[in-house]
Every structure is written in structure tokens, then in C-alpha cells.
Amino acid sequence: MTSTLTPKPVNPLVKILRWIFIRGRRDAPFKTLLIHTTLIIASIVAVYPVLRVVTISLRPNDTLLTTDLRIIPENATLDNYKEVLFGVPEENRKSDFFLWIWNSFSIVTVTSFISMILAAVSAYAFSRFKFPGRAAGLVFLLTTQMIPAGMLLLPLFIMLAQLKMINTALGLIIAYSVSSVPLTIWTLKGYYDTIPVDLEEAALIDGANRLTVFTQIILPLSTPALAIAFLFSFMGGWSEYLVARVVLQKNSTFTWPLGIFTYAQQFTVSWGQFAAASVLISIPVMILFLYSSKWLISGLTLGSVKG
Amino acid sequence: MEPKPSWRRFLPYVYWIGGLFVLYFLLNALISPYSSGITLNSYIVFDRIGGIGSFLFAIMVGLGLIEVYFYQNFFRQPRDVKTKIIVRGLQIFLGLFTLLSIFSFFEASGLYTLGDTFIGSFIRSPISLFSGLQSILFDILFDKGLSGLIVGLVLTLIISGIFIIIQKLCIPRFSRLGLPYLLVMPALIGILFLIIYPFLFEIKLAFSNASLGTQAIKKAQYGLEYGWENLKMLFTGTVANDAKFFEVFGRTILWTVINVTFHVSGGMVLALLLHRPMKLQGVYRTLLIFPWAIPTTIAAMALRNEFDNRYGLFNILLTDLNSWLTTLSHGTVNIFGLGNLFNYLAAHIGPVSWKQDPIWAFVSVLISNIWLGIPFMSVIILGGLQSISKEYYEAAEIDGASTWQQFRNITLPLLRPVLTPAIILGVVWTFNKFDVIYLITQGGPQEKTDILVSSMYKAAFQFYRYGFTAMFALVIFVILLIFTLIYLRAAGGLKSATE
Numbered sequence: 172m173t174s175t176l177t178p179k180p181v182n183p184l185v186k187i188l189r190w191i192f193i194r195g196r197r198d199a200p201f202k203t204l205l206i207h208t209t210l211i212i213a214s215i216v217a218v219y220p221v222l223r224v225v226t227i228s229l230r231p232n233d234t235l236l237t238t239d240l241r242i243i244p245e246n247a248t249l250d251n252y253k254e255v256l257f258g259v260p261e262e263n264r265k266s267d268f269f270l271w272i273w274n275s276f277s278i279v280t281v282t283s284f285i286s287m288i289l290a291a292v293s294a295y296a297f298s299r300f301k302f303p304g305r306a307a308g309l310v311f312l313l314t315t316q317m318i319p320a321g322m323l324l325l326p327l328f329i330m331l332a333q334l335k336m337i338n339t340a341l342g343l344i345i346a347y348s349v350s351s352v353p354l355t356i357w358t359l360k361g362y363y364d365t366i367p368v369d370l371e372e373a374a375l376i377d378g379a380n381r382l383t384v385f386t387q388i389i390l391p392l393s394t395p396a397l398a399i400a401f402l403f404s405f406m407g408g409w410s411e412y413l414v415a416r417v418v419l420q421k422n423s424t425f426t427w428p429l430g431i432f433t434y435a436q437q438f439t440v441s442w443g444q445f446a447a448a449s450v451l452i453s454i455p456v457m458i459l460f461l462y463s464s465k466w467l468i469s470g471l472t473l474g475s476v477k478g
Numbered sequence: 479m480e481p482k483p484s485w486r487r488f489l490p491y492v493y494w495i496g497g498l499f500v501l502y503f504l505l506n507a508l509i510s511p512y513s514s515g516i517t518l519n520s521y522i523v524f525d526r527i528g529g530i531g532s533f534l535f536a537i538m539v540g541l542g543l544i545e546v547y548f549y550q551n552f553f554r555q556p557r558d559v560k561t562k563i564i565v566r567g568l569q570i571f572l573g574l575f576t577l578l579s580i581f582s583f584f585e586a587s588g589l590y591t592l593g594d595t596f597i598g599s600f601i602r603s604p605i606s607l608f609s610g611l612q613s614i615l616f617d618i619l620f621d622k623g624l625s626g627l628i629v630g631l632v633l634t635l636i637i638s639g640i641f642i643i644i645q646k647l648c649i650p651r652f653s654r655l656g657l658p659y660l661l662v663m664p665a666l667i668g669i670l671f672l673i674i675y676p677f678l679f680e681i682k683l684a685f686s687n688a689s690l691g692t693q694a695i696k697k698a699q700y701g702l703e704y705g706w707e708n709l710k711m712l713f714t715g716t717v718a719n720d721a722k723f724f725e726v727f728g729r730t731i732l733w734t735v736i737n738v739t740f741h742v743s744g745g746m747v748l749a750l751l752l753h754r755p756m757k758l759q760g761v762y763r764t765l766l767i768f769p770w771a772i773p774t775t776i777a778a779m780a781l782r783n784e785f786d787n788r789y790g791l792f793n794i795l796l797t798d799l800n801s802w803l804t805t806l807s808h809g810t811v812n813i814f815g816l817g818n819l820f821n822y823l824a825a826h827i828g829p830v831s832w833k834q835d836p837i838w839a840f841v842s843v844l845i846s847n848i849w850l851g852i853p854f855m856s857v858i859i860l861g862g863l864q865s866i867s868k869e870y871y872e873a874a875e876i877d878g879a880s881t882w883q884q885f886r887n888i889t890l891p892l893l894r895p896v897l898t899p900a901i902i903l904g905v906v907w908t909f910n911k912f913d914v915i916y917l918i919t920q921g922g923p924q925e926k927t928d929i930l931v932s933s934m935y936k937a938a939f940q941f942y943r944y945g946f947t948a949m950f951a952l953v954i955f956v957i958l959l960i961f962t963l964i965y966l967r968a969a970g971g972l973k974s975a976t977e
Contacts, residue, residue, distance in 0.1 A: 206751050207758075213748060214765040217853070221768050223791060224780045240794060258515030269509070269518040277526050281534070289665040296661035303655070308662070315673050316906055317958040321935045322951035325944060326679035327672075329695055333588040340526060341533055349672040352665055381657060410773030413913055417939055423517070428775040435779065442783065449776040460771035461764050464857070 224453075228252065228446035251447035268448060270423065271430035278340050278426060279408035282347040286404045290352050291397060294359035295385060299368070309360075312353040321413065328417050338421045346414055351404040358403075362396035363389065402463060409456065427452055532627070539634055541664050546641050547572060548663060552656030554648035561647040568640055579604045588695050589679055608633070683948035684708060690942035698945065708949035717950065718936040721925040730909060730929040733844070737908045740848045742901065745855025750885075752856070753863045763860075770853035778917035781846040785832040785918065792842075793829040800828040836926030839919050843927055847914045855900065862896030863889070902965055906958055930954050 190199070222242050229247040239245075258266035296302075297309060327346050328337075336342035370392075371384045379387070390397070412428040419425055422433075431452075434445040509516065551569065556562035582605040585592055592598030599606070608629060615625035685705035688698035717723050752763060769777060784791040807820035832842045870888045879887070912932035915921060921928035921936065928936070931954065938947040 203756070206754075206756070210748075210751055210762045210766075214762055216849070217766050217768045220777075220780055220784060220791070220849070221772055223784065224776065227783070240791070257512040260515045264515075265517050266515050267517050269516050270522065273518055273523065273526070277530060281530055285534075285537075285668075289668055293662040293665035296658040300655075300658035300661075302658040305658075312669075314959070314962075315669065316903065317962060318673065318677065318955055321910070321912070321931050321938075322680065322955060323673065323676045324935075325938045325947055325951065326676035326683060328938075329683075329944070330587040330676065330679065333695075334586060339529075341529060344530070344533070345672065349668045352668060356665065406773075410775045412775045413916065413935065428773070431775075431779075445779065449780070453772050453776055456773060457768075457771045461767070464764065464767055464771075 221453075224446050224449055227442055228450050230443060232441075232443055251443040252451065255444050255447045255451065267422070267425070267430055267433075268427075268451075271425050271427040272452070274340065274424060275409060275426040275428075278343050278347070279405055282344050282408055283401050283404040285344075285348045286350075286352045286355055287397060287401045289349075290355035290359055290400060291390070291393075294356045294363060295389060297356065297360045298363035299371070309357070312356055315353045324414055324417055331418060338419060338424050340424065343415060343418045343426070346418055347408050347411070351407055355400045355404065359393065359396055359400055362393055366392050398463070402459070406456070406460070532623070536630065539630070541667065543634070543637055543641075544576070544667065545660060545663060547576075548660060549656070550641065550644055550648065552653040552660065553651055554645065555651040557647060557649050565644050565647050568644055572637065572640060575604055578602075584675070587679075589675075589682065680948045680951055683945055684952050686945040686948075688944035688948075689946075695944075704945060705949065708946045709953075711946055712950055712953060717930075718921070718925055718928065718933040718941065721928055721933060726925075726928055726930055726933050729840070729927075730931075733847075733929050734905055734908045736844055737847050737851060738901065738904050741851040741855045741904060741908075742859075742897075744848070744852040745857075745859050748852065748856040749859035749863055750889075752860055767853040767857060769850050770857070774850065774913060775917065777850055778846060778914050781842075781849070782918045785842045787829070787831055787833060790832070792832070796827065796829045800824055803827060833919070834923055836923055839923060840927045843915050843918050846918055847908070847911070850914065851904075851908070855904070858896060858900050859893065862893045865896075866892045902962060905961065905965075909958060910954075 226242055226244055228251050229249070230244045231246050231248050231250065254266070255268050256266060258264050297305060324346075331337050331342045331346070336345070366389065370388055374384050374388060375381075410428055411426075412432075415426050415429055419429060425433075427448075431445055431448045434441045434448065506520075513519075547569070556565045578601050582602045584590065585598075585601070586605070592601060611629045611632075612622075612625050615628055616622060619625050619628075682700065683695070685702060685708075686695070686698045686700045687704045687707070688695050713723050715722075717726055748766060752759060752766075783789075785793075787793055803820050803824035807818075807824050830838045832838050866889065870892070871884055874884050874888060909929075910931050912929055912935065915927055915929060915932050916935065919927045921932050925933070930950075934947055934950045934954065937943050937950060
């Protein structure tokens with residue numbers, strides 16, 4: 172009976188094994204190793220296809236088709252980039268790259284601003300006031316998400332054709348401008364809900380009017396959400412292909428997604444230039460996106476978590 | 479706080495404009511040595527800025543006038559009976575003017591044609607007034623844009639004058655509901671014009687025989703029998719070229735279910751792995767959202783390359799795997815039947831014809847879309863996880879709950895407010911998302927990878943069957959609506975979100 176009071180001597184091997192696999196409140200080394208391995212594999216799966224695009228863009232034109240899996244290819248050159256950016260003046264081939272970027276940029280910036288302003292203002296109403304039709308309006312906004320983008324495309328196309336706005340930047344601006352408004356309203360409403368009403372009430376008692384409250388309190392406090400709303404509609408429009416393809420049919424009005432497809436659809440498919448153009452376009456967008464990824468998480472979920 | 483001197487308040491704008499100019503000249507200087515090879519020039523830039531600027535200006539003026547109109551309706555009331563007649567008369571006139579303009583816009587964009595009847599010319603009267611004035615000015619100025627601008631400005635001035643008169647004749651009034659309605663108004667107008675109106679247009683198109691043969695809607699005929707014809711065609715005939723409706727519908731459901739399942743489970747796994755204090759967390763998170771950060775068009779094209787039969791990544795890997803298995807099967811002594819197993823594997827695992835085989839083509843688009851969609855879900859779920867208080871887990875641990883029990887009874891229920899909308903929207907978006915399919919396989923081979931929406935796109939813009947497409951779109955919309963209603967009822971509604 173007394174033997175139970177003295178602890179049994181534990182085999183040191185068992186001790187080590189126990190430390191590796193079960194380590195009390197913190198993660199055991201084995202578990203940590205497993206987690207890191209999984210995450211590393213997942214990261215490779217996520218990044219490698221993107222790196223392959225860089226590889227193709229660096230390949231010289233005579234070794235485009237190869238079963239090589241290295242990331243930096245043999246005889247890597249920047250010729251494709253030069254051709255994409257500045258054309259080949261010797262062969263009198265001009266580069267439209269900057270034109271496409273300009274088209275995309277001008278169209279998408281304007282539409283993002285329009286949708287952000289419209290959404291910011293009406294989300295404030297949905298968040299702060301009780302008025303007849305409010306709940307119905309919110310559900311209605313969600314219902315508009317059921318309408319496939321391709322579905323409104325046909326009537327929009329016919330309307331734009333009737334108004335002679337096919338092949339114009341304005342036509343595409345009109346087609347894009349409202350599509351992201353409903354969801355942006357939801358996101359921003361969720362964000363406004365998290366801002367305490369007391370702030371506004373205090374300002375109202377001090378004699379401020381609603382406009383001052385909105386511009387001096389709500390807008391500065393919701394800058395991150397506004398930035399996310401802007402970024403979302405910007406990203407949505409920036410790489411949009413299907414609507415643009417229908418509205419824009421002339422080379423000089425192309426946005427870049429249409430433009431880089433001219434590399435893929437000529438008689439000789441120039442994958443190298445296609446890849447180079449892709450890299451040039453992706454880099455700024457990806458930097459912006461990865462930089463803001465921290466806010467993205469908070470902005471996307473704040474509204475829904477509250478409920 | 480000292481009030482700033484008035485000119486100082488404009489300093490930020492001055493800096494911004496100065497910065498933009500510096501950037502412009504810098505870029506110009508950088509590019510000009512190569513500009514012989516570039517098609518973009520400053521004329522194009524300024525032309526676009528002018529066009530967009532006047533468009534935005536017109537929108538702002540229009541919205542502003544409408545806002546003022548409703549502002550006066552909500553917050554002003556006539557001083558006495560006499561002024562009431564004048565004020566209401568002016569307001570009715572303005573309202574009628576606006577309504578007629580909207581109706582004639584509907585006509586101009588092709589919703590209906592009124593012809594030269596009395597009603598038609600009555601409805602068109604504001605627009606004909608506008609264009610008449612513009613053509614008179616055009617004879618003098620020979621500039622369409624400028625004359626339009628002048629007419630627009632004059633019209634705006636007249637309307638503003640009327641507003642000032644009304645304002646003078648009225649006294650303030652309290653309105654509790656005025657402000658929210660005024661705030662919602664601009665977005666509502668935008669949605670009405672660009673979502674609701676096209677939707678009505680679509681319904682009208684669905685009951686027509688519009689196609690390339692009828693020059694879109696120019697010679698199209700409308701009637702219930704055409705709608706019935708379109709509907710019958712949809713369910714019995716071919717939807718694009720070869721495929722039948724129910725076949726494509728089944729594939730769409732498969733597409734949606736597989737995608738959403740993988741997105742949610744994959745996103746959940748990654749989020750759970752990332753949601754712990756550890757080294758390199760930021761690095762992993764950044765690397766893992768790469769597929770979301772890269773523009774979809776580029777990602778889809780890159781993946782299309784990787785599904786190439788000879789030079790694509792997947793077949794290279796599969797070929798390597800196959801040769802490895804073959805050498806193994808030759809090298810292994812046949813203990814425990816291992817050699818046979820490797821032999822069997824080598825015979826069955828190998829390069830796949832991603833483009834020609836319908837099943838593998840479908841698998842290829844599935845892989846691509848899953849790869850693209852997981853980061854979004856994991857980011858959403860990670861955000862949800864971060865909002866769950868740690869105390870629940872501590873309490874559960876004290877009570878002796880296992881990790882699985884904690885996940886089942888704490889994590890999942892508390893994630894529901896995040897997951898419910900994410901899953902609904904995920905299903906709807908995946909159901910409607912076909913850019914990946916369109917870019918990778920174009921629906922081929924023989925439309926065996928088409929889903930409903932991509933068939934619809936083809937029917938409209940490759941086969942030009944407009945009336946049919948409109949009916950098709952309505953059916954898709956109804957399907958999605960039914961799904962959402964069922965799901966909402968099952969998941970307990972959106973009450974918490976709309977309150």
C-alpha cells in the first residue's frame with residue numbers, strides 16, 4: 172500500500188516521447204511540426220502556379236515550350252518585358268500596354284468612387300435610422316446578388332447599343348458602376364453598426380447637425396471600411412473580363428484583360444509576352460492587396476460578427 | 479485648438495495636385511524616349527478625363543436636383559393656402575417634367591416604342607425641347623458637346639430658380655423620416671436604373687423572339703406565345719449548341735456543391751491552423767492569399783497553361799510520378815504484393831488529357847476554381863475565429879472537453895453568424911461564376927464543362943438568341959431565389975443582420 176505514494180521511476184524515453192507528443196497546455200513539438208509542414212505545403216500550392224507565370228515571362232522566345240520545372244529558367248531574359256512595354260519599333264509594332272492600363276484605370280477608378288460614395292451615404296441611413304422599408308430594403312439588396320452578372324448583361328448591352336454607347340468608356344462605367352453597390356452597402360452598414368451611437372448623440376446635443384456628424388465623425392472613423400469598399404470594387408472591376416468583352420469591341424478602347432488576350436489569340440500565341448504583361452499588371456495590385464490584407468479580414472467580418 | 483487661417487485649409491489639395499503634376503511629368507520624362515513604340519498619348523488621356531468629368535458633372539447635377547426636390551417635399555411646407563396652390567403646382571410641374579424625362583429615356587433605350595401618337599409626343603416633350611434647343615445652338619456654335627452643356631446649364635438654372643421660389647414661399651417643417659430617405663435616394667436611383675430597369679427589360683425580352691435575325695430588338699415581336707416558345711425550347715431543346723438543360727443544370731449543382739464544400743472545408747482547415755500564436759504566421763497568411771490577390775483573369779490563363787497536355791505542370795508531375803512508380807515496381811522484390819501494387823498504380827496513374835476528356839476537363843476547372851476560392855473563405859473564417867473569446871475554450875478545458883468537442887460545441891456555433899452569409903453568397907457566386915470555365919475550357923469539349931451561366935452567355939453572345947437567353951436568365955434567377963429562401967428558412971433567417 173505504501174508503494175503507491177512513491178512515484179514510479181519513468182523511463183526517460185517515454186518522458187521524451189511524451190514531451191514530443193503531449194506537452195501540457197502548449198502545442199507539442201510534433202504537433203507544431205505537423206502544422207508547419209501542412210502550412211508550408213499549402214503555401215507552395217498557393218504560390219507555385221503564380222511563380223510559373225514569372226518563369227514563362229523570363230524564358231527566351233525559343234524555349235517557351237519545355238518541361239523544365241525550375242523557377243528561374245536557363246538564359247533568362249527581359250526581352251518579353253521590353254516588347255510588352257515599348258513595342259518593337261524596328262518592326263513598327265507599337266505597344267498598347269499603357270493604353271490598356273490607362274483605360275482600365277480610368278474606368279475602374281471612377282466606378283469605384285461612384286459606388287463607394289453611393290454606398291457610404293445610404294449605408295449610414297440603413298445603420299442609424301429606423302424607417303419604413305428598411306428591413307425590406309436590406310433583404311432586397313441581398314436579393315440583387317442573386318441576379319447573375321451575365322443576366323443583366325444582355326439588357327444592358329441592348330440598352331447601351333440603343334444609346335450608342337457600345338465601344339465607349341462611359342458605357343463600361345455605366346455597366347460597372349452599380350454592380351458592387353448592394354454588397355458594399357451591407358459591408359459598410361455592418362461597420363457603422365460597430366461605431367457607438369453615443370459619439371453622434373453627444374455631437375448632436377452640442378449643436379452639430381447631421382451632415383457635420385456624418386462628415387466629421389462617421390467618415391473619419393470608418394476610413395478602413397471605406398478603403399476596403401473601394402478596394403473591393405476596384406479589384407472587382409480591375410480584372411473583369413466578360414462584361415468588358417461584350418461592351419468594348421474596338422482595340423483602342425480595350426481594358427487590360429481584353430488587351431492581354433490579344434497576345435493569346437493572334438496567329439502565333441506569344442505566351443512569353445502574355446506572361447510578362449500579366450506580371451507587370453499583377454505586381455502593383457498584389458502589393459496593394461497583400462499590404463491591406465490585415466484590414467480586409469476585419470472589414471469583411473465585423474458586420475456579420477456583431478449579430 | 480487655434481482655427482487655421484483660411485488659405486491653409488487648401489494646402490493638402492495643393493499638395494495633392496502638385497504631387498500629381500510632378501508624377502505626370504516624371505512619367506512623361508521616363509517614357510518619352512520610348513514613346514515612339516507606345517500608342518498612349520496625352521490627347522487620349524485628356525479626352526478621357528474630359529468625357530468622364532462631364533459625365534460625372536451631369537450625374538451630380540441631376541442627383542442634386544432630385545435631392546433638392548425631395549428635400550423640399552420633406553422639410554418644407556407652404557406658408558398659407560394661397561402659396562400652397564402655387565407651391566404644389568410648381569412641384570407637380572417639376573415632378574411631371576422629371577417623370578416624362580425618365581419615360582422618354584426608357585423609350586430611347588428601347589423598352590417600348592410609342593411612335594408618333596399624341597401620348598408619345600407628349601412624353602417626349604422634355605427631350606424634344608432639349609434636343610431642339612441643342613440643335614439651334616449647334617447651328618451657331620458648331621460644337622455638339624458645348625451646345626449640350628449650355629442647354630443643360632440653362633435648364634439647371636431654370637429649375638434652381640423654381641426651387642428658390644418654392645423655398646421662399648415655404649416655412650420649415652419637422653420630418654423624422656426625411657433624412658434617411660434622402661440618404662438612400664442616390665443609391666436607390668442608381669439601382670433602379672441599372673439593376674431593376676434592366677431586369678424589367680429582361681422580362682420583356684423573355685417574351686419576344688429577339689435574335690440576330692430580328693436585328694436584336696428592332697424588328698422583334700412580343701407576346702406570351704413567344705415566351706412559351708422560349709420556355710419550351712429551354713427545357714426540351716439545346717441550351718447553347720449541343721447541351722441539354724437538365725444535363726447542364728446537374729453539372730451546375732455538382733460544380734457548386736463541390737466548390738463550396740472544398741472552399742469551406744479547406745478554408746476552415748487553413749484558418750484553424752493559422753489561428754494560433756506561432757512563428758511565421760504573417761508570412762503564411764500572406765503567401766496563402768496569393769491566389770485571391772492575383773487577378774482572376776491572369777490566374778485562369780496561367781492555370782490553363784498548366785493543364786496543357788505536354789508542357790503543363792500537372793502532366794509533367796504526373797509523368798514523373800508514373801516513371802517513378804514504374805521503376806519502383808521493377809525494383810521492388812515482390813514481398814507482400816508491393817511490386818504488384820506499384821505495377822497497378824503505374825498502369826493507372828499517369829498523364830491525363832485535360833483538354834479532350836470531358837471528365838478531366840471538368841476536374842481541371844474544378845481544381846482551378848477551388849484553388850482560387852479557398853483564400854477568401856479562410857480569411858473570412860479566420861476573422862470569425864478571432865472574434866470568439868478565449869474564455870470559452872478555457873472554461874471547456876477546465877471541464878475536460880476534448881479538442882473535437884471544443885470545435886463541435888464552441889467554434890462551429892459561434893462561427894455561424896459568419897458562416898451563414900458566407901455560404902449563401904458563396905453558393906450564389908459559385909453558381910454564377912463562370913469566368914474560370916470560360917477562360918480555361920470555354921465550356922469545351924462539346925460543352926461538357928459548361929454550367930448554366932456560361933451556356934447563357936454563349937447563347938447570348940455567340941449564338942445571338944436574345945429572347946431565349948432572357949428566359950434562360952429568368953429561370954436561373956428563380957432557381958437561385960428558391961435556394962436562398964429554403965436556406966434562409968433552414969438557417970433561421972437574416973433577422974440578426976437586418977435589425
